[in-house]
Amino acid sequence: MPEVSVRGRKLAFEVKPETFDRGALAVVCIHGTAGDREDWRFQLDGLSGRFTVIALELPGHGASDPPDEPTVPEFAQAVEVFVETLGLQRVVLVGCSLGSAITQWLALSPKPWLVGIGLVGAGARLRVHPALREGVLQDKDTAVDLFADFALGASPDPALRQLVREKFLHSSAELIYRDLTACNDFDVMERVGQVSLPTCIIVGEEDKLTPPKYAQFLHKAIAGSSLTTIPGAGHLVMVEKPAEFNASLSAFLGSLDRARTPRA
Numbered sequence: 001m002p003e004v005s006v007r008g009r010k011l012a013f014e015v016k017p018e019t020f021d022r023g024a025l026a027v028v029c030i031h032g033t034a035g036d037r038e039d040w041r042f043q044l045d046g047l048s049g050r051f052t053v054i055a056l057e058l059p060g061h062g063a064s065d066p067p068d069e070p071t072v073p074e075f076a077q078a079v080e081v082f083v084e085t086l087g088l089q090r091v092v093l094v095g096c097s098l099g100s101a102i103t104q105w106l107a108l109s110p111k112p113w114l115v116g117i118g119l120v121g122a123g124a125r126l127r128v129h130p131a132l133r134e135g136v137l138q139d140k141d142t143a144v145d146l147f148a149d150f151a152l153g154a155s156p157d158p159a160l161r162q163l164v165r166e167k168f169l170h171s172s173a174e175l176i177y178r179d180l181t182a183c184n185d186f187d188v189m190e191r192v193g194q195v196s197l198p199t200c201i202i203v204g205e206e207d208k209l210t211p212p213k214y215a216q217f218l219h220k221a222i223a224g225s226s227l228t229t230i231p232g233a234g235h236l237v238m239v240e241k242p243a244e245f246n247a248s249l250s251a252f253l254g255s256l257d258r259a260r261t262p263r264a
């Protein structure tokens with residue numbers, strides 16, 4: 001798996017296609033709590049025919065080295081340095097959950113390379129229920145079961161629920177706690193209206209961690225944003241309903257590409 005070095009620390013990622021034009025539109029996907037590049041498998045496979053798709057592993061996740069401070073601003077800085085180190089010139093950041101916080105953080109102080117954002121299972125504030133955050137340190141098995149229930153829609157595919165459960169079980173309680181603390185400390189409710197980039201918001205209709213109410217708040221606050229609510233999915237909508245998710249994201253990315261193509 002490719003990696004870049006950011007201040008002497010390794011950041012791992014997957015990119016499809018493997019050879020790509022640094023000036024073309026690139027989608028950089030940022031996972032949520034205890035996530036890794038596998039969270040974007042359907043986007044890596046499904047969207048890379050039209051766009052460069054990159055799934056970054058945040059510091060401390062997957063094969064990436066640990067961060068100094070596992071906070072949203074620190075993660076955001078790592079993403080910024082990652083994009084600049086790769087030399088990407090036109091990036092759409094797409095973040096889920098904790099990744100959506102990082103994406104909002106970066107969008108609030110725009111970069112020349114950032115041309116749009118996708119907010120998935122997102123909120124401008126991400127308070128975390130104590131049964132999850134403190135719970136994971138007290139009784140990890142119970143908290144992991146709660147996660148598996150909260151992360152997916154009302155009638156999840158049992159195999160997918162098992163996958164989510166195993167992923168959390170294989171993550172350390174400390175890592176989950178730190179990620180959830182980063183979420184819990186995040187609050188840009190008063191400022192998110194200053195985002196002036198093209199924005200697409202996607203939420204599962206049955207999202208229990210960041211309910212559609214949060215997405216509606218973002219949609220109202222961010223001028224010109226689009227909102228897609230996908231039925232039959234929860235927080236991990238990009239994994240639960242990949243076809244519907246990819247159709248929505250692809251339409252948004254296509255609109256950004258068309259907006260740049262000069263008319264004949």
Ligand code: COA
Binds near residue numbers: 125127129130217
């Ligand atoms: N967008 C829009 N509205 C939001 C919001 C957001 N991002 N975050 C909170 N709110 C709203 C709430 O819906 C609530 O509205 P209400 O008073 O009309 O019911 C109000 O702001 C206050 O909510 P909150 O800041 O969350 O505090 P709380 O003390 O009421 O609840 C929790 C705390 C943890 C119980 C609650 O946030 C919760 O159940 N969270 C969802 C589960 C979770 O852990 N998610 C993890 C996200 S990573």
